[in-house]
Amino acid sequence: xxxxxxxxxxxxxxxxxxxxxxxxxxxxxxxxxxxxxxxxxxxxxxxxxxxxxxxxxxxxxxxxxxxxxxxxxxxxxxxxxxxxxxxxxxxxxxxxxxxxxxxxxxxxxxxxxxxxxxxxxxxxxxxxxxxxxxxxxxxxxxxxxxxxxxxxxxxxxxxxxxxxxxxxxxxxxxxxxxxxxxxxxxxxxxxxxxxxxxxxxxxxxxxxxxxxxxxxxxxxxxxxxxxxxxxxxxxxxxxxxxxxxxxxxxxxxxxxxxxxxxxxxxxxxxxxxxxxxxxxxxxxxxxxxxxxxxxxxxxxxxxxxxxxxxxxxxxxxxxxxxxxxxxxxxxxxxxxxxxxxxxxxxxxxxxxxxxxxxxxxxxxxxxxxxxxxxxxxxxxxxxxxxxxxxxxxxxxxxxxxxxxxxxxxxxxxxxxxxxxxxxxxxxxxxxxxxxxxxxxxxxxxxxxxxxxxxxxxxxxxxxxx
Numbered sequence: 345x346x347x348x349x350x351x352x353x354x355x356x357x358x359x360x361x362x363x364x365x366x367x368x369x370x371x372x373x374x375x376x377x378x379x380x381x382x383x384x385x386x387x388x389x390x391x392x393x394x395x396x397x398x399x400x401x402x403x404x405x406x407x408x409x410x411x412x413x414x415x416x417x418x419x420x421x422x423x424x425x426x427x428x429x430x431x432x433x434x435x436x437x438x439x440x441x442x443x444x445x446x447x448x449x450x451x452x453x454x455x456x457x458x459x460x461x462x463x464x465x466x467x468x469x470x471x472x473x474x475x476x477x478x479x480x481x482x483x484x485x486x487x488x489x490x491x492x493x494x495x496x497x498x499x500x501x502x503x504x505x506x507x508x509x510x511x512x513x514x515x516x517x518x519x520x521x522x523x524x525x526x527x528x529x530x531x532x533x534x535x536x537x538x539x540x541x542x543x544x545x546x547x548x549x550x551x552x553x554x555x556x557x558x559x560x561x562x563x564x565x566x567x568x569x570x571x572x573x574x575x576x577x578x579x580x581x582x583x584x585x586x587x588x589x590x591x592x593x594x595x596x597x598x599x600x601x602x603x604x605x606x607x608x609x610x611x612x613x614x615x616x617x618x619x620x621x622x623x624x625x626x627x628x629x630x631x632x633x634x635x636x637x638x639x640x641x642x643x644x645x646x647x648x649x650x651x652x653x654x655x656x657x658x659x660x661x662x663x664x665x666x667x668x669x670x671x672x673x674x675x676x677x678x679x680x681x682x683x684x685x686x687x688x689x690x691x692x693x694x695x696x697x698x699x700x701x702x703x704x705x706x707x708x709x710x711x712x713x714x715x716x717x718x719x720x721x722x723x724x725x726x727x728x729x730x731x732x733x734x735x736x737x738x739x740x741x742x743x744x745x746x747x748x749x750x751x752x753x754x755x756x757x758x759x760x761x762x763x764x765x766x767x768x769x770x771x772x773x774x775x776x777x778x779x780x781x782x783x784x785x786x787x788x789x790x791x792x793x794x795x796x797x798x799x800x801x802x803x804x805x806x807x808x809x
Contacts, residue, residue: 353624354378355385360797379591389569399749408791426561432671469501666738
């Protein structure tokens with residue numbers, strides 16, 4: 345493979361694309377261009393006073409194997425760790441933390457005793473969820489919102505107290521606008537193949553082999569923090585021209601007699617040439633760059649909305665917190681009307697995140713339709729986080745450490761019809777050797793982005809070989 349390939353964006357998708365390209369196509373000239381001075385995008389680990397602080401994601405899902413495989417390829421396998429051995433998670437309801445029943449899989453209770461004893465659902469809510477196998481299945485293949493799907497299969501309480509905070513919360517989304525087919529296609533597939541979620545989950549449990557894979561934790565992290573993955577990727581890019589602190593401000597088509605198809609103008613005026621381009625930026629940045637080349641693609645990209653979020657991290661002495669913190673944390677349903685969307689008890693969830701005798705808490709703010717509190721300054725957000733947690737966890741005194749990480753326009757919203765929009769974008773790009781990859785398209789998690797990087801390389805190789 346020969347030619348110049350420009351990758352715009354140095355988050356996990358861009359770095360992984362450069363790495364896979366380098367491994368598969370050593371004859372190519374690869375440019376990786378990041379507008380900020382830091383690699384990694386939303387992956388950000390900081391260290392202070394013996395605490396390991398994640399400003400962005402703190403782990404990855406192992407059911408999607410691509411992040412785990414990449415860690416193994418990079419020699420990070422011995423640095424991987426699962427969560428500490430507890431299974432508790434909580435939901436804030438009516439001002440109280442209520443335990444999520446053990447054995448809930450795919451929104452379906454698989455253990456009758458914990459479900460019946462749970463105070464998370466009313467008697468009617470439990471009965472309605474138990475009727476799920478009797479609900480008619482939808483098999484037309486059309487998209488619908490997560491909210492519509494859960495209401496018709498499991499009822500309103502299952503949506504408000506389970507699906508919305510757990511599933512829609514991953515996207516900081518409104519469940520009634522979040523695309524089921526784009527965000528949670530497995531739920532529709534279970535319904536289509538088995539007629540109900542309950543039957544599908546039970547069938548999967550019966551087929552699950554007794555193997556090492558079964559014992560693997562659902563989530564894993566790197567012991568020193570997720571930025572170790574970014575550092576390992578960056579260290580392997582020996583044959584990549586890496587540029588930071590210079591955003592691409594213009595992407596244009598070269599003249600007929602030019603040796604390359606595209607020209608890229610950086611903020612400092614420097615011009616680069618490329619035969620193919622991989623855009624891993626947010627959709628709104630991709631839209632601005634593509635407008636001169638494909639106005640239709642740019643218009644569709646600009647229609648992908650974003651939500652801003654904030655992570656507030658607080659550390660305390662263990663004696664300052666009355667709650668036993670015997671779990672991973674809690675989520676907050678939208679119906680509670682709070683600014684807080686979730687709180688992870690990082691020092692309970694993962695080992696080595698706090699010094700002996702201290703605890704580390706991560707608070708999350710911002711979701712679709714509720715971003716007003718994000719206009720507060722850092723001190724205001726810290727006070728808000730403290731107020732939200734004080735009565736719930738029994739906080740006393742001032743925190744040992746407090747940090748705010750802001751992520752403006754960071755969470756792409758997969759609205760109903762998202763997959764159709766992606767098809768329209770692909771059609772509008774036509775024969776352009778321009779590939780879009782990243783959180784805005786086919787999954788926002790680390791494994792999703794790494795898989796999109798692999799797919800981008802697979803699409804590039806036939807064009808250039």
